[in-house]
Every structure is written in structure tokens, then in C-alpha cells.
Amino acid sequence: MQIVETTNEGLKRAYKVTIPAKDIASRIDNEVKRIAPQVQMPGFRPGKVPANLVKKMHGEALHSDMLNTVVRESVDGLMREKQLRPALQPKVDLDQGYEEGKDAELTVELEILPNIEAPSLEGLALEKLVVPVSDEQVDEALAKLAENQKSFKDAAKTKKAAEGDQLIIDFVGRVDGTEFEGGKAEDTPLELGSGRFIPGFEDQLVGVKTGDKKTITVTFPEDYPAENLKGKEAEFDVTVQKVRVASDEAPDDEFAKSLGLESLDQLKGLLRGQLEQESAGLTRTQMKRQLLDKLAADHDFPVPPTMCEAEFDQIWQQLQAEAAQEENPDAAREEIEAEKDDYQRIAERRVRLGLLLSEIGQRNGVEVSSQEMAMLMQQAAQQYRPEDRERFIEYVRNEPMAQAQLRAPLYEEKVVDFLFDKAEVTEREVTREELEAAIEADEGGSGESSAQESATEEKPKKKAAAKKSAAKDEEAAGEAEGEEAKKPAKKASKKAASSDDDADADAEDKPAKKPAAKKAAAKK
Structure with missing residues (x-):
């Protein structure tokens, strides 16, 4: 040769x-x-x-x-x-x-992958913002749970409906005297003040009694999903079948037992644990942002353009799919299009951080065990039909790239945990509001501070632009697995001497996911 x-x-x-x-x-x-x-x-x-x-x-x-x-x-x-x-x-x-x-x-x-100097872990300092869970927070969570679990009972026929009461109604809607699709229903429960129906609908039913019939006039919002109803004035003939009042759910031992628990103290303990878990998640997000910002600030090396292009394409496809689900898809697309350069920078940052985390992990022996990998495959298989799950697992076992993609998010978190252990961490007690404000402050700084942020944790503040967080979700995970994911697959070389049959076969081998359930239409 x-x-x-x-x-x-x-x-x-x-x-x-x-x-x-x-x-x-x-x-x-x-x-x-x-x-x-x-x-x-x-x-x-x-x-x-x-x-x-x-x-x-x-x-x-x-x-x-x-x-x-x-x-x-x-x-x-x-x-x-x-x-x-x-x-x-x-x-x-x-x-x-x-x-x-x-x-x-x-x-x-x-x-080729760039040569990355071994990152120095000396002097790495992080501040951990800790939110203690107070008794007042537990009581507030308990009250909300009781509110959500409330039931309704029939009121006297002379009872006038007030906010917080539930009505059972029939209604028929008309625009310009003509009934429209979706504007008619029977025996529909409606809690006054819940905001489930279009603005003005519930307000006009305050004071009605069982058996009342009332015609109300409302105007559909300009951003209403149905094009034929946007901004239109409509009349609804409403018949009140029942007025029902809420039954108070006292948060006591009996209430806890109705939820399958032994006592109110056990319920409070579960609620405290949930609140502590939520706070720990926010604390980790804030610490991880600090960590990745420090790594990004201290390391600037060239990254392969094709990796950045592939990462950007993935981000862009996700954003386009989300825009298609918005009430005004065209406006959403225009807004993300205006920030295309920002998403390209995010893609480059994701690649660079991923390669850096991979280098740190490899140099320090961070691994995903075979048991952890088996668990990941079993979890991922649940998104497929039962009859296809074994095929999916077999597909992953035979495809190094599929294994790397599945392994990467966990690998990244293990590298981050390794760095947390190496860092000098100082703790500071703060309130939940102060912790959330600190996260927002990080968002307002670099705007690209995290590797795996959720859609609610990202700047900018504009609605559509906030989708940048979804673009940055799993920011480094796609690259953090390291060189194993980058090796040329054995079948790839066959393209030099054969047709695309191998690629077609791969596509056929991988089972199809379960069809997504259709979203229920919203009343608003």
C-alpha cells in the first residue's frame, strides 16, 4: 500500500x-x-x-x-x-x-481531532449555593397538593356560582350566527377562575344558578390557533346543568391515607424530599454552569468544522420542529432565523466543551460500566414498541456510533462529577429565589454557559429566543464520549467499492419508534 x-x-x-x-x-x-x-x-x-x-x-x-x-x-x-x-x-x-x-x-x-493539552485541575474553585427546605415550604406544598386533590359536590339550586365553584354546562357557539367546529359540548365541567376557556367566558358566568340559561359574548384572541376564529366575536348559548362547590380537603392523616400513605408526617417527609431534590437540581445546574464557563474561558482550540456543522444541523432541526408546534409557526421561524449566528456559536461551543470533557475523562479513567450501558439500552428501548425492543438493543450492540450516542450524556455527567470532586467547593446558604436569580444572572452573562440546560434555564428573555436552551440541551454530550465515537465504522469504508445497500440495511435493521400520541386540543 x-x-x-x-x-x-x-x-x-x-x-x-x-x-x-x-x-x-x-x-x-x-x-x-x-x-x-x-x-x-x-x-x-x-x-x-x-x-x-x-x-x-x-x-x-x-x-x-x-x-x-x-x-x-x-x-x-x-x-x-x-x-x-x-x-x-x-x-x-x-x-x-x-x-x-x-x-x-x-x-x-x-x-482530525485537535491536540488538547491536559487541562490543569489545580486551583479549580466553585461556589455551591445551597437552599435549605423550610417547614413553611413543606406546608405550602402540602396546601397546593390538597388544593389539586379537591373534589366538588352539588350545591343547592339557589346557590349563585362564585369564583372557585364548578359548573357543569352545555354550550353552543356561533360566529356571525353560524355554529363552528369545536364550539359545542355537553356536560362540560368548568371551574370558574381556572382560565381554561377564552378570556371573558368564565367571568360572565359568575352568579348563575342551576338551570339558568345565558347567552354570553366573547372575542377570540388574535393568536387563537384556529385561523377562522382569530379575533372573531362569538356568542355562546350556555345552559347551567349544575353548580358545584369544592369540598375542603384538610391536610391531615385521613388526607394522607387517601393518597395511600400511613400518616401526614410521612406525606410531609415525601414532600420535603421532593423539594430538596428540586433544590439540589438547581444547585447542580448553577455549579455546572460555573464549571463549564471556567473550562470554556481557559481553553480555546480549533474544532473540526464538520463536527460543528453536524451539531448545528441537529440544533436547527430541533428548533424548526419546535417552531412548527408554536401558535404562530412563521413568526417563530423568523425569530430563530434572526439568531442563526448565535446558534452556530452555541454549536461550536458544544463541540469544544465536548472534546475537552472527553479529554479530561480519558486522561483520568472515567468510564461508563457495562452494567450502566445495559441500563441505558433498556431505558432507551422503552420508547419502542414492545415487539421491537430486543431488535433495538441488538442494533445498539452492533453499532459503535449508536452506543457512543447513548453513552455520551451519562459519560459527561460522570466527568462533571469527577471535576466537582477535584474542585475546591465552598457552600453558601441562599433562598430558592436567590438561587434562581443566580442562574438567571449566569444566563445573562455568557448566554452559553451550560452543557445540558433545560428550556427554562436559558437566556435571552424573548419567548422564541429562549429556545436556545433547547439547542444547548445536552451541550457537550454529543462529543463527550471521546474518540470511540469518532472511529470510522467498519461498514463506512465499503462505500468506496459498493452501493448504498449497507446504509439501507442499517436503516431497516433499526426498529421504528412508537407513534407519538396526538396532543389533545386545548380549550383556549
């Missing part, structure tokens, strides 16, 4: 690889000898078919298979000889003029 480097610019590399025809022919001859004893042909005893006839019968298929094998091995050999760490799978092309019996000439193009 002869290797000639043709490009060496930044992280880009390109090579011309020549595979001698004699090497390919030798591989074919060896394969003929291997399979000849298994070939059966009329007129010959089993295992006695001459090699030249075997080659004549199966020569084309043998040549294709051996060429694929030689190409794959040559690309792997190139990586070893040049000590290359590919960022993504190399692009491998076989010379279009190649014919059997001639040398095979390959063009191999790739981007």
Missing part, C-alpha cells in the same frame, strides 16, 4: 492511497481456496471443484467482497500509520476508472 498526503491544512487531511492489484488478486485467490471445499457443482464430488471454476462462478462477488475488505483495512492502516484521530468518519472514494486487475486508488478525506 502506497500513501501520499495531498492536503494538510489545519485539521483537514487528505491522502491518496494506492492498493496494488496483486494484493487484491492474492486476497481473492486465498478466499477461493478457503471456500472451494464447500462449493458444490454438478459433475464434481463435494470439495473437488477446481479453483478456476470456483473463481469463474463466483469471481465477481468475490472480487467485490475482497475489494471492500482491502479498502476497509487500508483505511484502518492509514489511520494507524499516520496516527490520525478522525473527528467523523472519513470520506473514502474509489477512483471511477478502476477496473478489475488494476491497482485501486483511493482518495481519503477527513478532519
